[in-house]
Structure formats: structure tokens, C-alpha cells
Amino acid sequence: MEEDRTIGKRETKLLVLGCSVMEKEIKRFQNGRMEFKFLDYGLHRTPENMAKAIQSEIDKVSEEDYEGIVLGYGLCSNGIVGINSKKHRLIIPRIHDCISLFLGSVESYQSQSKEYPGTYYLTPGWIEKGQTPISKYKSYAQSYGEETARWVLHEEMKHYTRIVFIDTGVYPPEPYRKMARENAEFLGVTYEEIQGSSELFKKLLRGPWDNDFLIIEKNQNVKQEFFLDL
16 A cells, blocks of 8 residues: 555644754744644763653654654664554654754755765754753863863764854854854864755655655554665
8 A cells, every 4th residue: 555645634733743953943834733842952862762752752642633743853873763653654854864954955964974074063953952062061071070071072073074054044143153163163173154955844844745754654663774775
């Protein structure tokens, strides 16, 4: 049976579960048919906890009459592997890393990664709700002291050669641009800026759900192999 890749009747609703760092980019395309739940960015540090948290939110709405559940996540270090819904289909962007969402396509991210493999990306949402090299250093310094913090951060960041600020078009860019530049100076790496694209965010919320997306029917698990040919 062919999977349904369409958005249905106007009176039906979608539930959107996403990472908090992309809340504004996602809500840019909201309408009255959507409900939202955004989860803490810190789940990325423990993929097994990410899967549990997302599954818990899916299970909470098992009796609700949603047309589907849209996930604002990629594979994310296998952080969505194994999740499923007993009642609703899941709509998932077919990406390894959410940077593809901010750049508008897998191809754009792959092109950047090929030309500049040592890139640390920052968006306004990441700066507000996620982590930056400077915020990591401050956190490490509080826990371990400044000397150890410098060593830990150096080991963590030594393969990065540039910081790229992605202007996603939904925040006033200047204060975030300034903070991104400060992080590049802090690390002693190149600073660059890229204009983001909302194309994948728009399709995620409004369709069409073409080959850039996975449609996981009810009672089916998300599997790593679904992402292997990217």
C-alpha cells in the first residue's frame, strides 16, 4: 500500500514536536491546524534520552485525533531511532543533522561540509537556547576551574577552523552576529556568515512531503537505515 504524503482535511490538526533552538523558524509557518511542543536542546547531548523524551510526548497524545505528528528533528546521532506511534503517522525530515533544516536542503549542508569540514554552526536559536563555545567554557570553568576548562574546550574544539553564523531571517541578526563573531575570536578561528533558507521548514509544516521527508506509518519504528543513503 502506497504511503499517504498529503495533508488532509482542514479541520484535522498536526502536532509538531521540535527542538527548542528552531522554535521561531518552525512557528513562522504555523496556522490554526497546528499544535506545538518544543523540547530542551540539552537532549542532544544524550541521544538515548532524546528518544525517550520524544517517545514520551508521542505516547501522551495517543488518544488525540491528529492527522499526523511532525518532528523537527533529523537522525541526530540516532536520537530518534526506535520511536514510533501506535495511532499517528510520523513526518520526519530526511536529514542527518538539523543544520540541513537551517540551510534549506541536505545538498547545501553537504556542500558546506565538503568544502569546509571543520565548521561550527551557530543560529540565533542556538545562541539563545543551546550552547556556544563561550558558554561551554563558562560552564566547564564553574565545574572544573579555568585551567581545566581551557584544556577541555581545546580538546573538544581543536578540529574546528571556522564559525559560521546562519541568519535564519526570523530574528534581528545584529546582536546574534556580534555574539557569533565573539565566539570565533575566542577560539581564534575564521568567522563567516551564511544566509539561511526556510524552504525545508516551510515544507515540513505545510508540505508537500516529498522525498525530503520520511512518512513513518503507525506501529512502525524509525530506523537508522532510512537515513543511510544521504
